[in-house]
Structure formats: structure tokens, C-alpha cells
Amino acid sequence: MPNTVLWYTTRGAGAVTLILLSVVVILGILSTLRVQSDRWPRFLTTGLHRNLALMTLVFLALHIVTAVVDPYTNLGWAAAFIPFSSYYRTLWLGLGVISFELLLAIVVTSLVRSFIGHRAWRLIHWLTYAAWPVGVAHGMGTGTDTWSAWMLGITAACVAGVGMAIVLRLTYGSGDPLAVPRTSFRAEVDRREVR
Amino acid sequence: MTQRLNLTVDRIKCDGRGLCAELLPELIRLDDWGYPILAAGPIPEHLLPLAQRAVEDCPVLALAIRRAEAVKG
Numbered sequence: 001m002p003n004t005v006l007w008y009t010t011r012g013a014g015a016v017t018l019i020l021l022s023v024v025v026i027l028g029i030l031s032t033l034r035v036q037s038d039r040w041p042r043f044l045t046t047g048l049h050r051n052l053a054l055m056t057l058v059f060l061a062l063h064i065v066t067a068v069v070d071p072y073t074n075l076g077w078a079a080a081f082i083p084f085s086s087y088y089r090t091l092w093l094g095l096g097v098i099s100f101e102l103l104l105a106i107v108v109t110s111l112v113r114s115f116i117g118h119r120a121w122r123l124i125h126w127l128t129y130a131a132w133p134v135g136v137a138h139g140m141g142t143g144t145d146t147w148s149a150w151m152l153g154i155t156a157a158c159v160a161g162v163g164m165a166i167v168l169r170l171t172y173g174s175g176d177p178l179a180v181p182r183t184s185f186r187a188e189v190d191r192r193e194v195r
Numbered sequence: 196m197t198q199r200l201n202l203t204v205d206r207i208k209c210d211g212r213g214l215c216a217e218l219l220p221e222l223i224r225l226d227d228w229g230y231p232i233l234a235a236g237p238i239p240e241h242l243l244p245l246a247q248r249a250v251e252d253c254p255v256l257a258l259a260i261r262r263a264e265a266v267k268g
Binding site: 031034041042043046047113114117118176177178182 | 208210211212213214217218228229251252254255256
């Protein structure tokens with residue numbers, strides 16, 4: 001029954017990818033908020049954020065490869081890389097492709113961060129806020145297990161976790177104690193450079 | 196002529212996130228506002244890997260290792 005193995009792997013890896021990605025997003029937000037304690041230094045948040053992001057990509061690769069090579073689905077490689085090119089659930093699968101490609105851009109630019117500079121990296125990193133919800137929509141829309149109790153629980157927990165982190169982020173802003181004077185200083189510098 | 200490696204911080208880029216002092220307390224401590232104070236002089240050989248890690252992990256890429264040539268001596 002190799003077909004069933006591939007099919008179950010696709011679904012399982014998809015669910016794991018959702019959980020990992022949500023944790024990565026939450027950790028990313030917490031690092032901006034400079035969350036720390038005696039037992040949880042700041043480099044732990046950043047380190048976990050990075051390593052779990054790489055792990056997310058591994059499970060995402062597993063999710064995609066097993067879906068494509070499964071002879072039953074007969075998706076083809078084009079469907080995995082070109083959004084909305086799949087005959088099967090065109091919209092929902094296309095969203096998955098978009099989310100995957102955004103994540104790829106985010107991870108690759110992070111790995112070469114010192115070459116492209118902080119500003120460009122940060123701009124691209126904002127795409128996370130597009131990649132995550134698009135990924136969730138893909139899971140909800142095409143997931144075979146979407147309406148099973150355990151998958152609903154996982155999705156709800158991920159959405160709640162990331163939602164709470166975003167609310168904290170919007171409430172507390174950045175954890176930088178000098179954020180306000182720094183912003184006005186930079187604005188002043190930019191203003192003078194433009195003239 | 197020996198090559199020495201120094202730790203430098205770009206004060207404009209630095210946001211005082213404080214990761215560097217956690218990763219390399221041997222050479223970096225934080226002032227009252229959370230900004231790094233670097234130990235003077237070249238990075239000791241045995242601390243180079245840790246210094247490299249601190250540079251890579253700086254969230255705003257403000258920390259760097261620079262080559263400085265010893266002029267006299």
C-alpha cells in the first residue's frame with residue numbers, strides 16, 4: 001500500500017508544517033518584543049526562531065514532494081511551483097504554492113542577510129504576515145482533515161497563538177526603550193539627506 | 196606584521212537588543228540603557244568562534260569583526 005503511505009505523509013507533514021510555522025511566527029514576534037527572563041535569554045528566542053524555521057522548510061518539502069510523487073493524485077511538478085496551475089482544487093492548492101514560495105524567499109534572504117543588508121532583509125521578512133495566513137487558508141481549504149476534531153483543534157490553536165502574539169506586538173510596539181527618539185532622529189536624517 | 200581581529204559595533208544601527216552580551220559576555224557588557232560596551236583590544240583566539248556567533252546573531256547586523264593590522268611591534 002505505498003500510495004496510502006504517501007498520502008498520509010502528505011497530510012501529516014502539512015499539519016506539522018502549520019504547527020512549526022506558527023511557532024516560528026510567534027517566536028519572531030516575541031524576539032521583537034525582547035521577551036526574556038532569567039531562564040530564557042534573548043538569544044534563545046532568536047536561535048529557536050531560526051532553527052525551527054529551517055525545520056519548517058524540511059517538513060514543507062516532505063509535504064510537497066510526497067503530494068507530487070503520489071501516483072494517485074497525479075499532480076505533477078508544475079502544480080507545486082506555479083500557483084493556480086493545478087487541475088486539482090486550483091484555488092486552495094495555489095494558495096499553498098504562494099505560501100511556500102513566500103517562505104522560501106523569507107528563508108533564503110535570511111540566510112544571506114549579511115550580504116543583502118538589514119533594510120532589504122527586513123522588508124522581505126514582512127512577507128511573513130502574508131505567508132502565514134495564506135498557508136492557513138490553504139490548509140483550511142484543501143485539507144482532507146480540516147473538519148476532523150483534532151485538525152480543527154490544531155488550526156484553532158495556531159490561529160489563537162499567532163493572533164495573541166500580533167495583539168501583543170501591536171499593543172507594546174517594539175521592545176526598544178529608545179524607539180521614539182530613534183525614529184524621529186532617523187526621520188530627521190532622511191529629511192536632510194533628501195534635500 | 197600580524198593580523199588582529201577587532202570587534203566593532205555600528206552605533207547607528209545598534210538597537211540595544213542585547214543578544215551580543217549574552218553570547219559573548221567575555222568581551223561585551225551592556226550599559227544602563229542596554230547598549231554594548233566592547234572590551235578594548237583584539238579578540239583572543241579562543242573567543243573567535245563565540246564572537247563569530249555573536250556577529251551572526253545580531254538582529255540588526257550592527258556587530259562586526261574587522262581586520263586591523265598592527266602597525267608597530
